[in-house]
Amino acid sequence: MTRAEGAVVAAFRDEWARVVATMIRVTGDWDLAEECAQEAFARAVDRWESDGVPDKPGAWLTTTARNIAVDRLRRSTVERAKLQEVAAVMDESTVDESTVDDDRLRLIFTCCHPALPLEARVALTLRTLCGLDTTEIARAFMVPVGTMAQRLVRAKHKIRNAGIPYRVPAPDLLPERTAAVLAVLYLMFNEGYAATGGADLVRGNLCDEAIRLARILHTLMPGEAEVAGLLALMLLHHSRSAGRVSAEGELIPLSDQDRSLWSASEISEGVRVLEAALRSRRPGPYQIQAAIAACHAVAPDTDNTDWSQIAALYGELTRWTPNPVVELNRAVAVGMADGPAAGLALVDALAATGALAGYHLLPATRADLLRRLDRPSEAADEYRVALGQVTNEAERTYLARRLATLEPS
């Protein structure tokens, strides 16, 4: 790769979203904005090779994209309305440095508008903010390219036709709309995190993109504690990436992971971001989940994990998001902190509500607690129930191995 090519690749990562965001604002046309941004990057490859890399690549790209837009609008028609658009696009004051960050924020909130279907919000965010092309997004979500292309077209049409505004929401709407943005980023991250092996690299890439966007959002909205909470949560989960999958592509449970493979830099960054957020004393579900992840991340092993703290945090989390799966996690933590009998009592109470009927982790958790209580035949029965309900291949392998250790050989 030549120096100029390297500079274009770097600029694509750093500047794509800024260029597209500004072009959408000045042209009001999402397709035109994307095309002009794309063309500007293509021109940079040649121009930077011959003229050298500009001091401010982002400014060069935005100016170039704007000139391309002006040319296109001029060529397309000479109607008065179009000429007015040209004048607006040419106005230098519309792209000064200070408005550019606001443009990215406008773009994030518009892509994640609740009037768009959830899958379209994710796709549009990956397209316009991360610069992934339609084929890459389709592969990441395992849908045909045509389906994904249509999803993106429909979303852009709805933004225009339904009058979805291109702006950061008013303060009274900001909390719920920020939560909507965070939900999109977390969904994107989890899609990537669910992917396990080398064949799933495109999906794994979603984790990096989600973290990158959360970083940008955190820079743009430093006062929002939950934004920091989500960034910390994703960093702390991601820190375990290298340790959670075996060479054969099998998921390794937390207790058996080689913790020396965890990323120390992501753990320390995650903890630092979380601590700063907690100091603002505006708690929320992402910060609580990040705190739980941090308890695991800083522990040397399962036995030396602060399970009482984790149990208390799960208790706190159920106050924010009442959810039987969170209750089950709390029971596991209590089982570790206060012994398997205490955990089993909570699991049994949860099972009695019927809220988790058919969910394989309920019998799997019961099985594990019974095993630790030295009740092997009951534990084996529960593992068999779990095996009848599990759908994920990696988890099935794990449960079968657990069952095998209980059965006399």
Next chain:
Amino acid sequence: MRYLFLICVEPGTTVTPEQANPGPWVDEMTERKVRVLGDRLRPDSDATTVRVRDAELLVSDGPFVETRELVGGFDVIDCDDLDEAIEIASKHPVATFGTIEIRPIWPMVR
């Protein structure tokens, strides 16, 4: 932008007249100059459907499509964008027990 609000209620929904009274909302939105017009609609049983097929006039009783929700009223709203339309809709009393469907009006080019 102009939007048509379809004020929908599921049949059998029981609310007090005070809960359903759109009066204060109408006053507020008229004052704000965002409400162009609107009214209640008589029920499906009073609807008449008209079609012309092969130059033949077909008139029938009732709505063309039976839906679960009944359109009980409509409003034409003229406001800045979808966020403002959502805010206006969220203040409509029916939003608390029925549904407000926001449809952007597609202006005819003549």
